[in-house]
Amino acid sequence: MHPLIILGFCLMVACCVVSGIDVFRTIREGRDPERRMRSFLLAAGLLIGGGILVIIGLTAG
Numbered sequence: 001m002h003p004l005i006i007l008g009f010c011l012m013v014a015c016c017v018v019s020g021i022d023v024f025r026t027i028r029e030g031r032d033p034e035r036r037m038r039s040f041l042l043a044a045g046l047l048i049g050g051g052i053l054v055i056i057g058l059t060a061g
Contacts, residue, residue, distance in 0.1 A: 004057030011050030018043045 022039040025031055 002057035002061035004053045004060065006057075008050040008053030008055075008057060011046050011053065015043045015046035015050065018046065 018039060022031075022036060022043070026036065
């Protein structure tokens with residue numbers, strides 16, 4: 001398996017971890033929408049970046 005594919009999958013897993021942490025913090029502390037939007041954008045960026053790396057890895061290898 002190409003290293004870019006592995007890195008892309010790791011970024012996708014990191015996206016799930018960021019989303020999970022945000023959910024638990026929201027349940028416990030009741031976070032404001034501004035911080036939740038920042039966390040959502042971070043998770044979305046990780047997911048899109050991971051998808052791009054997987055596609056590049058598939059076409060390169």
